[in-house]
Amino acid sequence: MTPFIPIPRGLRPWAAAGVLLAATFAVWMFFFPRFIPTHFAWVVEPRLAQVFIGAGYVFRTFFFLQFILARNWLHVRWTLWGNLAFTGTLLLATLWHADEMNWRFLVAHLWICLLYTSDAADERSSVDLGGRRIIKKTTT
DSSP states (O other), X not given: OOOOOBOOTTHHHXXXXXHHHHHHHHHHHHHOGGGHXXXXXXXXXXXXXXXXXXXXHHHHHHHHHHHHHOOBHHHHTTHHHHHHHHHHHHHHHHHHTGGGOOTTSHHHHHHHHHHHHHHHHHOTTEEEETTEXXXXXXXX
């Protein structure tokens, strides 16, 4: 029999917001590429790069859905690694295109906030407050 470790109920609203955001970005990347140069955080080109980021958001939608639908943490813990890989890839892309960010759009500012929030959610040993990492002390 598999042990049961419940997923905290407090994660469900966070996951619902994540599903909406990730699905919105996935649909945007796949079906509305003409709006990316004018309304996204940076100009994502070529089309294959848009599809790659969109595929990452499809995975991320699945990642957040797991926290809504699953009851046992042991069934969803594997998705954390894929989320870390996707967040790391987006962080590299953001740093690569930092000088090209469309700061006049709210999406660019939200993009940075989402990366910080996602990074803090992925790390269980720290909390991120406005770009400053606060690390919990562990006692041995």
